[in-house]
Amino acid sequence: MSDTGPRATQQIGLLAQSALGRIEVLALFPLLVLTAEFLGFQNIALVTALGLSVLLAVAVLLPRRERSTAIKSVRTHGKAPLIEALAEIAQFDDRDTVCLHLEIDDWPKIVDMWGHDSSQFISQRLEDRFRSVLRSDDLLCQLGDNRFGIVLGGMSAARLSIRDTVATRLLNAASEPLLLHDATLRLTVTIGHASLRRRASDVPTATFKAAEAALSAAKLHGPGSVRAYTTGMGRAKSAASDLASEVEEAIHSGAIDVWFQPQVCAQTGELSGMETLARWQHPQHGLLGPSEIMSALQSAGHMALLGQTLTHRAIKVLAELDAAKARVPTMSINVSADELRDLTLPDALASELERYGLRPDRLTVEISPDITTQDLDDAILSNLKTLKDNGHKLDLEGIGTGAIPLSILQRFSVDRVKIDRALVAGSDADPERDRILRAIVSLSDAMGVQTVATGVETSHEATYLAGIGCSHLQGFGIARPMKPSQISPWVNARAAAGKTIDLEARRAG
Structure with missing residues (x-):
């Protein structure tokens, strides 16, 4: 008493x-x-x-009770605060919450392109944006340089519609243009989310891991994807690591093969080339695209092996198309920085083309922007010059996601620049993107460089891009990537139909 x-x-x-x-x-x-x-x-x-x-x-x-959630203005790191917040909400039967995991896409490329300090600035800016769309009782923690965890303040029910709404707000916050060193970046994030796993023996840990598994599953579907946790998703993370162990055998067996996506002249609609793309027909996971393949290749260290295999296959397919009277003007192949450091690359390409009786200008070498922002070593400089001297065309991809490397355009006489799909999407109805695109096209024209708009999805975008002077178009609105066996029928059917773009008819319509 x-x-x-x-x-x-x-x-x-x-x-x-x-x-x-x-x-x-x-x-x-x-x-x-x-x-x-x-x-x-x-x-x-x-x-x-x-x-x-x-x-x-x-x-x-008297001692104050601890708040159940963090104040958004306090920067928090690690998963411990998230686990604690989940544990506190789980004590109440009438309360639910959402745990989300977010990851900034293409982070290795961002770090390579912009360096450590700038990439940290990018991460911090996105963290600030995420906080701005959350409530004061929601908890945000940084789990890594490009990964974040969120626990929403307690609610009566964490329905899927609520989770999707929050995920959409976060996606929109990430996609807003970000200014860095006078360049405009357009970023995407991948998100996985889960509500409380009340049937688990350790509810907080199980919920955290469920959101983590949902993120792993989302990453298998490419950048900007969102996935809610479902039973069995815990296997997605182990599946990702399994891909790295299987990738070498998949290359040798032909399970990873080359597909092709057409490029057409924006003014006439005539076929102007095709880009080679990697596709993996996996026995368990179905058809996997470049994002999953590149991640597995980087983990396994087989980028060069895939490049050599796909290049050989692309040149062989090009010769077969010539023999079938389904002529494709040029095939473009992507060459990584590691491949460009190999001084045998120009001779290897020349030998392959000679073997099939093809001229060097039929093979376009596509280089990524991260190569051009590095301090180019002697091997890369020598190879780029030799490739150009040998008669190959050069494409520079990723324009619109960072600074345009004018010195590279001039120094190596780049033939075409490829405008990134992030800038092209919805450009016909976005004044800001319209200004940027017109500036890119105008600058390219002044330097005698052609432009390729990638990610063209609709006829409205195609008409708009042709109208502002873009040279070539590529995307699902033109044609989806296709197997080698599908190219000849597609080319012949298109030629027989006389399919071209009639801009005047479109404007009149």
Whole structure:
């Protein structure tokens, strides 16, 4: 019985903390004092004023209860705060929450292109944006340079519609243009989310891991994807690591093969070339695209092996198309920085082309922007010059996601620049993208360089891009990537139909 008094005092203090934390309760005290004075009840006014002072003192002196969530302005790192927040909400049967994992896409490329300091600035800016679309009782923690975790404040039910709404807000926040060193970046994030896993023995840890598994599953579907956790997703993370162990055998067996996506002249609609793309027909995971393949290749260290295999296959297919009277003007192949450091590359390409009786200008070498932003070593410089001297055309991809390397365009006489799909998408209805695209096309024209708009999805975009002077178009709105066996029928059917782009007819329509 001896502790009854302290317990009662503590309960009064907790009630005071709760009550005095509400602005409407605090506003009531002055009203009571003034009313008592007006009616002549000075004693009541005095008791009310003294009572407020006593309650405030008790509330301040007693230990405060910890908040269940973090303040957004405090930067928090690691998963421990997330686990604690999940554990606290899980104590209440009538409360639910959402755990989300976010990852900035193409992070290795961002670091290679912009360096450590700038990439950290990018990460911090995105973290600030994520905070701006969350509520004050939502918790955001940084789990790595390009990964974040979020636990939403307690709610009655974490329905899928609510989770998708939050994910959409985060996606939109990430996609807003970001200015870096006078360049405009357009970034994407991949998101996985899960509600409380109440049936698990360790609810907080199980929920955290469920969101992590959902993120792994989302990454298999490419940049900008969102996935909610479903039973069995825990296998997605192990599946990603399995891909790295399987990739070498897949290259040798032909499971990873080359597909092709057409490029057409923006003004006439005539076929102007095809880009080679890697596709992996996996027995368990189905058809996998470049993002999954590149991730597995980088983990396994087989980038060069794939490049050699796909280049050989592309040249062989080009010769077969010539023999079938389905002529493709040029095939473009992507060459990584590691391949460009190999001084045998120009001779290897020359030998392959000679073997099939093809001229060097039928093979376009495509280089990524991360190569041009590095301090180019002697091997890369020598190879780029030799490739150009040998008669190959050079394409520079990724224009619109960073600074345009004018020195590279001039120094190596780049033939075409490829405008990134992130800038092209919806450009026909976006004034800001319109200005940027017109500037790129105008600058390219002034330097005698052609432009290829990638990611063209609709006829409206195609007409708009042709109208501003873009040279070539590529994307699902033109044609989807196709197997080698599908190219000849597609080319012949297109030629037989006389399919070209009639800009005047489109404008009239």
